Amino acid sequence: MSLSVEIGDLTRVEADAVVNAANSLLLGGGGVDGAIHAAAGPRLLEACRRLRKTTHPDGLAVGDAVATPAFDLPASWVIHTVGPNLHRGQDDPTLLASCFARSLDVAAELDVRSVAFPAVSAGAYGWPVSDVARIAVATARSWLAGHPDGSPREVRFVVIDERVQHAFDDVLGR
Template sequence: MSISVEVGDLTHVEADAVVNAANSLLLGGGGVDGAIHAAAGPRLLEACRRLRTTSHREGLDVGDAVATPAFDLPAAWVIHTVGPNLHRGQDDPALLASCFARSLDVAAELDVRSVAFPAVSAGAYGWPVTDVARIAVLTCRGWLAEHPASSIENIRFVVLDERAREVFETALDAA
């Protein structure tokens, strides 16, 4: 099992599942969410709308995760998770950790081998990338240790710039 970090575009990553930093409505938005919806094509929005009329009528809770097919993305699955929004007072690190843990739970249920994460909540939701990196790395390492028989073999953090990569590398070295 490996955990790595790279600078790149999550919409071009070849992984079994990519994690979308979604909003609770699951209907697309800005940042990573908007990029994933644009690259996956209109069927992703249709799949998310179906979730809103069936299992997630009230939307997706902060810290939870749900999957849809990835459609036009290189991945097979998109795992949508809603990170806590620091600007709205959602400052509990457990909520952020839950995004990573629940995404891995969903990935394991899908029997995937590789998962690619963005820096959930580090962008428009205002969390410092240092906090996101530390929480993400510790949560993913802990999850892998607790689930040694899972199908997941590779976790990748795909970040937007060199600074974020360095922060995640530091978190990986420290954990």
């Protein structure tokens, strides 16, 4: 099992699954969500529309996760998760932890070896990077410890800059 952090472009990461910091509508947006939708191509939006028409007619709940194929991305899967929005008063850290845990649950159901996460809720949703790093790493460590023989085996945090990388490095003890 491995946990790592790197600066990079989540849309170019070679991992079995990438996690999308989606909004509850699942129909694209800004930031990571917009970049993933743009790079994956129009079939991703079609797949998300199908989810809205079938299993998620009211959208995806904060803290939950669901997968679609990755289409034109180098990954095989996109795992969409909705982080809590601090600006809307969603300040419960268990909701943020649930984003990471539920995404790992979905990754395990897909039997993927590697999954790459952004810093969910650290951007436009206003959560402090240090809190996101602490919660993300603690949740991933706990999840991996509870699934010692399962998948995924590799969890990567792919972040946008050195400031975010340093926050994750601090929590990872590097």
